[in-house]
Amino acid sequence: MRRxxxxxVYMQIARQIRGWIASGRLGPxxxxxxxxxxxxxxxxxxxxxxxxYRSLEEEGFLLIRDRSGAEVAPPATEAAAxxxxxxxxxxxxxxxxxxxxxxxxxELQRLVSGEIGSLVRxxxxxxxxxxxxxxx
Amino acid sequence: MSTRMIVGxxxxxxxxVGLLLLILPRIGRRGLLFGVYVGEEVSGGEEARGIRRxxxxxxxxxxxxxxxxxxxxxxxxxxxxxxxxxxxxxVAGFYLLYLRAYRQxxxxxxxxxPPVSAxxxxxxxxxxxxxxxxxxxxxLAGGLVAVGYAWSHYTLLPATVPIHFxxxxxxxxxxxxxxxxxxxxxxxxxxxxxxxxxxxxxxAHAKRAIRHPDDGSSARAQARFHAxxxxxxxxxxxxxxxxxxxxxxxxxxxxxxxxxxxxxxFGVLAALLVTYVIGGIIYIGLRHGQGxxxxxxAVSAAPLTDGLADNRRWWLGMFYFNREDPAILVEHRxxxxxxxxxxxxxxxxxxxxLLLGSLGFALLAAWSARG
Numbered sequence: 475m476r477r478x479x480x481x482x483v484y485m486q487i488a489r490q491i492r493g494w495i496a497s498g499r500l501g502p503x504x505x506x507x508x509x510x511x512x513x514x515x516x517x518x519x520x521x522x523x524x525x526x527y528r529s530l531e532e533e534g535f536l537l538i539r540d541r542s543g544a545e546v547a548p549p550a551t552e553a554a555a556x557x558x559x560x561x562x563x564x565x566x567x568x569x570x571x572x573x574x575x576x577x578x579x580x581e582l583q584r585l586v587s588g589e590i591g592s593l594v595r596x597x598x599x600x601x602x603x604x605x606x607x608x609x610x
Numbered sequence: 611m612s613t614r615m616i617v618g619x620x621x622x623x624x625x626x627v628g629l630l631l632l633i634l635p636r637i638g639r640r641g642l643l644f645g646v647y648v649g650e651e652v653s654g655g656e657e658a659r660g661i662r663r664x665x666x667x668x669x670x671x672x673x674x675x676x677x678x679x680x681x682x683x684x685x686x687x688x689x690x691x692x693x694x695x696x697x698x699x700x701v702a703g704f705y706l707l708y709l710r711a712y713r714q715x716x717x718x719x720x721x722x723x724p725p726v727s728a729x730x731x732x733x734x735x736x737x738x739x740x741x742x743x744x745x746x747x748x749x750l751a752g753g754l755v756a757v758g759y760a761w762s763h764y765t766l767l768p769a770t771v772p773i774h775f776x777x778x779x780x781x782x783x784x785x786x787x788x789x790x791x792x793x794x795x796x797x798x799x800x801x802x803x804x805x806x807x808x809x810x811x812x813x814a815h816a817k818r819a820i821r822h823p824d825d826g827s828s829a830r831a832q833a834r835f836h837a838x839x840x841x842x843x844x845x846x847x848x849x850x851x852x853x854x855x856x857x858x859x860x861x862x863x864x865x866x867x868x869x870x871x872x873x874x875x876f877g878v879l880a881a882l883l884v885t886y887v888i889g890g891i892i893y894i895g896l897r898h899g900q901g902x903x904x905x906x907x908a909v910s911a912a913p914l915t916d917g918l919a920d921n922r923r924w925w926l927g928m929f930y931f932n933r934e935d936p937a938i939l940v941e942h943r944x945x946x947x948x949x950x951x952x953x954x955x956x957x958x959x960x961x962x963x964l965l966l967g968s969l970g971f972a973l974l975a976a977w978s979a980r981g
Binding site: 475476500507516 | 727728729733932936
């Protein structure tokens with residue numbers, strides 16, 4: 475976390491955790507440290523970390539257990555109609571901004587395909603490692 | 611003979627503590643230099659080495675001087691004021707040398723934007739060790755037994771009661787029976803036993819100093835250091851409770867005429883306690899280093915983050931102040947152990963209670979000695 479950035483601290487924390495979940499470093503069911511521990515490590519107010527956890531809970535990344543911490547939520551098997559519509563809207567807006575920033579449609583397609591491929595590979599790797607654990 | 615033994619033991623204590631203070635820079639964190647964050651590279655540089663060399667020379671001189679003073683006490687040199695002179699010289703010399711080294715290290719302090727702060731999310735919650743809980747409960751139970759025993763025998767006590775004992779456990783100081791004279795040791799047992807037990811519990815959850823990026827190595831080293839310190843303090847709390855409770859009950863028995871001296875178990879526990887305190891801290895220092903510094907050597911080139919690394923949060927490298935930080939206990943920047951976050955009202959309240967408690971005991975002791 476950088477204090478000299480314009481991005482609010484709670485958003486920096488949420489972005490980092492989101493990135494770790496997306497990269498598979500934090501798998502479904504992983505326990506996150508309690509709010510107090512994280513706030514103490516970072517030297518920030520308790521409410522800042524609690525706000526980051528809450529926003530991740532609202533986005534479906536975390537399940538807040540109780541005061542002892544939070545757990546990484548498993549990805550939903552089927553998107554709710556309302557959520558899917560909202561997310562599609564966000565994706566469209568992001569793609570428009572990227573296009574406006576000068577990224578060509580071909581490059582956009584390549585980026586999106588690459589990200590989807592990487593998500594699928596991570597999901598397969600997680601499935602394999604879970605299977606090995608069950609065999610063991 | 612007993613005086614010789616006390617002085618000999620006191621000299622051994624001075625030597626052990628002095629040697630530990632002497633080697634503090636060797637067991638410290640890379641990046642920190644006498645309470646100042648100078649960066650990992652500078653802390654290994656020639657200027658930093660020069661400051662450390664001056665420390666070793668000065669501290670060695672202070673240690674020799676304090677030992678000579680201690681020997682002066684034993685041989686009866688008339689101008690030596692008291693047996694505690696060697697300890698006073700050692701402590702005063704330590705702080706003077708530290709402040710000199712701190713001032714020199716300030717010139718090397720990193721002038722950079724605020725350091726990043728990091729928290730390991732992929733190591734899960736820290737487990738709560740069991741021993742601190744046992745230490746806290748033992749402190750409370752031992753203290754209550756001592757208070758209860760003194761309370762229940764108060765009316766049976768004679769007009770004068772022993773308040774001081776010599777090295778063999780025989781009373782050598784008496785005072786008129788009063789609440790202060792009788793209850794001082796039992797209340798101290800309760801206060802200190804439970805207090806150290808609680809401290810051990812808090813230490814297990816003290817603020818961590820994280821390096822980033824390091825794949826969680828520094829967090830794991832910290833967790834091991836916290837667990838070791840927590841076990842160390844909890845064991846001290848248990849031994850201290852046992853010793854004080856033993857002494858408290860035994861002194862009531864002496865006052866009642868059931869015994870002529872303190873039970874030998876008191877002396878055995880006292881010797882065990884002192885040996886454990888000195889041996890334990892030397893072991894932790896050599897095995898773990900400051901905050902686990904010796905366990906994280908592989909990643910010690912990764913920069914320290916916030917907390918310990920932010921010079922703006924520290925005064926004289928000893929006092930930490932951060933209103934935002936919910937941490938109560940923060941690792942020392944120089945030396946083993948922890949300090950309080952003076953920006954947190956809970957830490958300030960704890961400090962005030964500690965000071966008022968110490969003052970209360972001092973007044974109680976003075977009152978009890980009046981008779």
